[in-house]
Amino acid sequence: MASLADVxxxxxxxxxxxxxxxxxxxxxxxxxxxxxxxxAAERLGYSPSALAQALVTRTSRLIGVIVSDIVxxxxxxxxxxxxxxxxxxxxxxxxxxADRRTSSEITRLQTMRDYRAAGVIFAGSxxxxxxxxxxxxxxVAAARERGVLSISLTERDIDxxxxxxxxxxxxxxxxxxxVSQGHRRIVFVEGPAGMVATEQRRAGFLDRMTEAGLRDLAxxxxxxxxxxxxxxxxxxxxxxxxLPDAIVAANDEAAVGALNALxxxxxxxxxxxxxxxxxxxxxxxxxxxxxxxxxxxxxxAMAARRVIDAGTAGPAPEPGPPVVLPHRLVPRETTARxx
Amino acid sequence: MASLADVxxxxxxxxxxxxxxxxxxxxxxxxxxxxxxxxAAERLGYSPSALAQALVTRTSRLIGVIVSDIVxxxxxxxxxxxxxxxxxxxxxxxxxxADRRTSSEITRLQTMRDYRAAGVIFAGSxxxxxxxxxxxxxxVAAARERGVLSISLTERDIDxxxxxxxxxxxxxxxxxxxVSQGHRRIVFVEGPAGMVATEQRRAGFLDRMTEAGLRDLAxxxxxxxxxxxxxxxxxxxxxxxxLPDAIVAANDEAAVGALNALxxxxxxxxxxxxxxxxxxxxxxxxxxxxxxxxxxxxxxAMAARRVIDAGTAGPAPEPGPPVVLPHRLVPRETTARxx
DNA sequence: TTGTAAGCGTTATCAG
DNA sequence: CTGATAACGCTTACAA
Numbered sequence: 001m002a003s004l005a006d007v008x009x010x011x012x013x014x015x016x017x018x019x020x021x022x023x024x025x026x027x028x029x030x031x032x033x034x035x036x037x038x039x040a041a042e043r044l045g046y047s048p049s050a051l052a053q054a055l056v057t058r059t060s061r062l063i064g065v066i067v068s069d070i071v072x073x074x075x076x077x078x079x080x081x082x083x084x085x086x087x088x089x090x091x092x093x094x095x096x097x098a099d100r101r102t103s104s105e106i107t108r109l110q111t112m113r114d115y116r117a118a119g120v121i122f123a124g125s126x127x128x129x130x131x132x133x134x135x136x137x138x139x140v141a142a143a144r145e146r147g148v149l150s151i152s153l154t155e156r157d158i159d160x161x162x163x164x165x166x167x168x169x170x171x172x173x174x175x176x177x178x179v180s181q182g183h184r185r186i187v188f189v190e191g192p193a194g195m196v197a198t199e200q201r202r203a204g205f206l207d208r209m210t211e212a213g214l215r216d217l218a219x220x221x222x223x224x225x226x227x228x229x230x231x232x233x234x235x236x237x238x239x240x241x242x243l244p245d246a247i248v249a250a251n252d253e254a255a256v257g258a259l260n261a262l263x264x265x266x267x268x269x270x271x272x273x274x275x276x277x278x279x280x281x282x283x284x285x286x287x288x289x290x291x292x293x294x295x296x297x298x299x300x301a302m303a304a305r306r307v308i309d310a311g312t313a314g315p316a317p318e319p320g321p322p323v324v325l326p327h328r329l330v331p332r333e334t335t336a337r338x339x
Numbered sequence: 340m341a342s343l344a345d346v347x348x349x350x351x352x353x354x355x356x357x358x359x360x361x362x363x364x365x366x367x368x369x370x371x372x373x374x375x376x377x378x379a380a381e382r383l384g385y386s387p388s389a390l391a392q393a394l395v396t397r398t399s400r401l402i403g404v405i406v407s408d409i410v411x412x413x414x415x416x417x418x419x420x421x422x423x424x425x426x427x428x429x430x431x432x433x434x435x436x437a438d439r440r441t442s443s444e445i446t447r448l449q450t451m452r453d454y455r456a457a458g459v460i461f462a463g464s465x466x467x468x469x470x471x472x473x474x475x476x477x478x479v480a481a482a483r484e485r486g487v488l489s490i491s492l493t494e495r496d497i498d499x500x501x502x503x504x505x506x507x508x509x510x511x512x513x514x515x516x517x518v519s520q521g522h523r524r525i526v527f528v529e530g531p532a533g534m535v536a537t538e539q540r541r542a543g544f545l546d547r548m549t550e551a552g553l554r555d556l557a558x559x560x561x562x563x564x565x566x567x568x569x570x571x572x573x574x575x576x577x578x579x580x581x582l583p584d585a586i587v588a589a590n591d592e593a594a595v596g597a598l599n600a601l602x603x604x605x606x607x608x609x610x611x612x613x614x615x616x617x618x619x620x621x622x623x624x625x626x627x628x629x630x631x632x633x634x635x636x637x638x639x640a641m642a643a644r645r646v647i648d649a650g651t652a653g654p655a656p657e658p659g660p661p662v663v664l665p666h667r668l669v670p671r672e673t674t675a676r677x678x
Numbered sequence: 679t680t681g682t683a684a685g686c687g688t689t690a691t692c693a694g
Numbered sequence: 695c696t697g698a699t700a701a702c703g704c705t706t707a708c709a710a
Contacts, residue, residue: 001481001484001485003686003687003688004687004688004689005687013696013697014696014697014698015687015688015689015697015698016689016690016696016697016698016699017695017696017697019687019688019689019690020689020695020696023688023689025689025690027690027695027696028695028696029695029696030695030696033695033696045481047449047452047453048453048687048688049394049453049455049686049687049688050450050453050454050455051390051393051394051399051453051454051455051686051687051688052394052686052687052688052689052702053687053688053689054390054688054702055388055390055391055394055686055687055688055689055702055703055704056687056688056689056690056701056702057688057689057690057702058702060390060454062433062454064431069419070409070415070418070419070422071412071415071416071419071621073410073412073415076409076410076412076415077410079409079434080408080409080410080436083409083434083435083436084436087435087436087447090450092403092433092435092447092450092451092454093433093434093435094401094431094432094433094434095418095422095432095433095434096422096426096431096432097419097422097423097426108426108431110386111389111429111431112431113386114386114387114388114389114390115389115390115399115401115431116388116389116390142340142384145340146340227621227625228625257625260625260626282410282566283622286566286567286596286599287599342702342703342704343703343704343705344703344704352680352681353680353681353682354681354703354704354705355680355681355682355683355705355706356679356680356681358704358705358706359680359705359706362704362705364705364706366679366680366706367679367680368679368680369679369680372679372680387703387704388702388703388704390702390703390704391686391702391703391704391705392703392704392705393686393704394686394687394688394702394703394704394705395685395686395703395704395705395706396686396704396705397686
C-alpha cells in the first residue's frame with residue numbers, strides 16, 4: 001500500500017533520501033532526517049516492494065530449489081536446510097518438483113530465472129548418459145548470464161559449483177563395516193536404474209567387496225529407492241537361494257522395505273541376516289537401521305549460504321572443485337557381528 | 340538478457356505491439372506483425388521478466404505455502420499438491436517452514452506479500468487460545484489489501500477462505516469402525532497439547548465412544564504426532580494395566596510408533612490389540628496400518644487452484660463457508676474383529 | 679491495427 | 695548531506 005513516495009512525502013524528504021535510510025545504505029544521512037523517515041515509515045506501515053527492488057537491482061532474495069519429489073524425505077530434508085538458511089538471511093525459497101525429469105528441471109529453472117532468483121539449487125541426481133543434460137547445461141549457462149547462480153548437489157555435467165556427499169564412499173564405508181563384522185556373502189539392492197547415484201553406490205559396494213577378496217560373494221540385485229522395491233528385492237533373495245549374511249540396500253527406504261519382508265518371513269534380523277541402508281532418514285533411526293548418515297540438511301543449507309554469499313560478497317564466480325561434505329557410519333541394531 | 344525493447348527493435352515494431360503479441364492479450368494485431376514479433380522473440384531467446392510483469396500488474400504468479408515443517412510427510416504431501424497445481428498453471432510455489440510458531444507465520448506471510456504473491460496457503464493447525472492469532476489475522480487482512488489472497492487449510496480465527504478436512508469426523512469414523520468391530524476398551528493417544536487438530540481428533544473419538552455407551556472404557560493418554568511419542572505412549576499403556584482392545588493414535592506416525600512398541604513387546608497386533616491412526620501417510624500403507632485417509636494432496640491442490648482462479652476470474656473475494664473435503668476410512672491389517 | 683507515453687516502486691548517478 | 699532524475703522491463707490507456 002504505502003510506497004516509498006508516500007513515506008518520503010510524509011517525512012518531507014525526497015524518495016532518494018527515504019530510500020537511503022530505509023535500506024541501510026552506506027550513504028550518509030543526518031540523524032534528524034533519518035528519524036523523521038523512520039517515523040513516517042512506521043506510521044504508514046511501510047514495507048518495500050521486493051519486486052521493485054529486484055527489478056532495479058537485477059537480483060532478488062529468492063532462492064530456488066528443484067527436487068525430484070518433496071514427499072521423499074531425502075529431498076524434504078534438503079529443502080529444510082535450504083529454507084532455514086534462506087529464512088535466516090531474509091530470503092524466501094521457491095520449491096519445485098521435477099519428478100526426475102531433466103526437461104522439467106530445465107523449465108523450472110527458467111521460470112525461476114524469470115523471477116531473477118539469486119540462485120537455484122539442483123537437489124536431484126542425474127541420469128547416466130542423459131541426452132538432455134547438455135540442454136540443462138545450456139539453460140544453466142543462460143541463467144548465469146541473467147545473474148542466477150546454479151548449484152548442484154550431485155555431480156552432473158553442468159558447469160556450476162557442486163556441493164555434494166560422496167555416494168561411492170558412503171557405500172564403501174558401509175560395506176567395510178559389514179566386512180569387518182565378518183559378513184561375507186552380501187547382496188546389494190540397487191537403486192533405480194540409470195541414476196548416477198545408483199551407479200556410485202553400487203561401485204562403492206563392489207569396490208570394497210573386491211578389495212576384501214569377496215567379489216564372488218557379492219551380488220547386486222535390482223531394486224529402487226522406495227519401500228516396495230526393497231521389499232520385493234528381499235522377497236526375491238529369500239526365494240532364490242540360501243540366505244546371505246547381509247543385505248545392503250541403496251537407501252534407507254529400500255532397506256526398511258527389505259527389513260519388513262525379512263521379518264514377515266520370520267527371518268531374524270540381525271540374527272540370521274544383517275540389513276543396512278544409506279541416507280539416515282528419520283525412519284532409519286526409528287527402526288534402528290544401521291546406515292550411513294549423509295549430510296542432507298547441511299548440503300541444502302550450505303548451498304543456500306553459498307548463493308547468499310555470492311550476492312553480498314564480491315561476484316567471484318569461482319566454480320572451484322566440488323565441495324564434499326562428510327558422511328558418517330551409524331551402526332544400529334539391524335546389523336550384528338558374524339562369528 | 341533480451342528485453343521486450345530488444346524484441347520490438349528487432350521486429351521493427353513498438354514495445355506495445357511486441358507486448359501485445361507476446362502476452363496473448365485480446366488486443367488485435369495483424370498476422371504479419373505477429374509473426375515478425377514471434378520470430379524476433381524466438382531469435383533473441385526472449386523470456387519476459389516476471390518481476391516487471393508483477394510490478395506493473397500488481398500481482399505475481401507466485402503462490403506461497405507456509406507449513407510447520409516440510410520434513411513432516413503430512414505437510415510435504417500438501418506442498419506437493421500445491422506445487423503440482425501451481426506448476427500446471429505456470430505459477431511457482433514459495434515454501435516456508437514456520438515450526439508451529441504463529442509469529443513465524445506472520446513474518447513469512449509478510450515477506451511473501453512483499454513479493455506480491457498471488458496467494459499464500461496456511462497449512463498448519465493453530466493453537467487453541469493462541470494470543471497471537473489476532474496479530475496473524477491482522478497481517479492476513481493487510482496482505483489482502485495488497486492483493487494477496489490467504490487460504491487456510493484448517494479452521495482458525497482468521498478471516499479468509501478455509502479448505503479443510505474434518506478432523507473430528509475422521510476420528511469419529513475411525514472409532515466407529517473399531518466399535519463396530521467389537522472393540523470396547525480403546526485408548527486414544529493424543530496429539531501435541533494445545534493444537535486445534537489435537538482437540539478435534541480427541542473430540543471425535545470421545546463423541547463416538549460416548550454414543551456407544553463406552554465412555555467409561557475410553558481413555559485418552561498424552562502423546563504427540565511423531566514416532567517417539569506414539570512409542571512412548573504405547574509403553575506407558577503396556578506398563579499400567581491390562582491391555583486395551585485397541586489403541587487409536589492421533590496420527591499415523593504415532594500409530595506406527597505404538598505399533599512398533601507393541602510388537603517389540605511381543606504383543607500380537609491385531610491379535611491382542613488393534614492399532615489405528617489418522618492421515619494415511621505413505622508409511623501407513625507400507626506397514627499395513629488401518630487409518631483414515633485425509634485429502635492432504637487435494638487440500639493443497641485445491642487451495643492453489645483457488646488462488647489461481649481468483650487471479651484469472653473476477654476478483655470475487657467471497658469468503659464463503661469452509662470447504663470440507665471428504666476423508667475415507669482405510670481398513671488394513673493392524674485391526675481385527677473382536678469376538 | 680499500431681504507436682506514444684504514463685506509470686509500477688525502487689535504486690543509483692550526478693549535481694547541488 | 696539532500697534532491698532530481700534516469701533507469702529496470704513491462705502493461706495499458708489513449709491517440710493516431
